[in-house]
Amino acid sequence: MSVDWELLLSRLADELTTKGKLSSPRWQTAFRATPRHVFVPEYFQQDSKTGDWNKIVVDHPEAFDMVYSNVALVTDVDDGRGVSSSSMPGLMTRMLELLDVHDGLNVLEIGTGTGYNTALLCARLGDQYVSSIDVDYVDAAQRRLASLGYLPHLWTGDGIDGIPDRGPFDRIISTVAVSHIPPAWFHQLADGGAILTDIKVNPAAGNLVLLRKRGDISEGRFDAGRACFMDMRHPDQPDPPPAADRAGGTPVRSMTNLSAVAWEQPVPWFLTCLALGTPIDVGYLLDDDYRPVAARLSARDGSWAEIDTTDAHPHAVTQAGPTRLWDAVERTTQIWNAHDRPAWDRLGLTVTADEQRVWLDSPDGPALGHLGT
Structure with missing residues (x-):
């Protein structure tokens, strides 16, 4: 042929x-x-x-x-x-x-x-x-x-x-x-x-x-556009550890006006993960008809958050563990809003032998966080 x-x-x-x-x-x-x-x-x-x-x-x-x-x-x-x-x-x-x-x-x-x-x-x-x-x-x-x-x-x-x-x-x-x-x-x-x-x-x-x-x-x-590549692999790289079991402590309940899928806003989600400095897993709780009714965030230290994804507004939030994951989402979203919701091309990176700093608008502008080394 x-x-x-x-x-x-x-x-x-x-x-x-x-x-x-x-x-x-x-x-x-x-x-x-x-x-x-x-x-x-x-x-x-x-x-x-x-x-x-x-x-x-x-x-x-x-x-x-x-x-x-x-x-x-x-x-x-x-x-x-x-x-x-x-x-x-x-x-x-x-x-x-x-x-x-x-x-x-x-x-x-x-x-x-x-x-x-x-x-x-x-x-x-x-x-x-x-x-x-x-x-x-x-x-x-x-x-x-x-x-x-x-x-x-x-x-x-x-x-x-x-x-x-x-x-x-x-x-x-x-x-x-x-x-x-x-x-x-x-x-x-x-x-x-x-x-x-x-x-x-x-x-x-x-x-x-x-x-x-x-x-x-x-x-x-x-870059102003978007790209998504697979993570770099390393020789004999072990599988990433699963999120820890939910940590003890009394769950804290609150309400939020944010969308429960905040991670679909790429810049504030990047800022959230940058601030937390630890891998965050995202999953969903489904009803009997396999429709999502809640989103779940979980971290390696056992912290977790569950956010209602139904049409109810505001959304109910429950979180527990040493790190308040949804609080971090709220804080970084407020920062993003306060700077007029910058797109990717307003963010930059400076790399030296000692640090890797993410900044806004110019190298001497506000520092948004640091990449781990």
């Missing part, structure tokens, strides 16, 4: 160009020269009813159509959850253009994955200027890249360490989410260089940030 993948690729490139996600002529050329199906020969789709993952081999027209669509595709599954993916092409091209690369720059990619983004970098810069690291998948990515004639420097290891003997790097791009800027990236970045990564302090709590280094400081703003 023959599929005209070049036509499909051209159609996708035209779509991304029209949407403003692929503007640079040099990146347009690189994108149109890079077949995605070489790097995504199969992917997984989850059954909405059973939750099972079904493997789709890219050997028929419907699968090729999916590969050449602007969608993220899960490429590996472990223990019932997706652990690796090929990101949305439009997000990849937007990030590559944000990175502002030029001929002759030395680039480090964190998170090789399928190798597709690596191939785009090679097509634009030449493989001698591209290094990439991943905890897994490198052998398969290397074979796929070699099939197109690319021989970048690939390394299997913990992305948090970078690749010291290939630096300094003029650009570092991370296609996995991290809770803070790893010190190794900061030290391996050349003066005047840039880091682009997804900062996530909790699931759905964070965004892309672009930092430029000058001397002992790397600094920049969060």
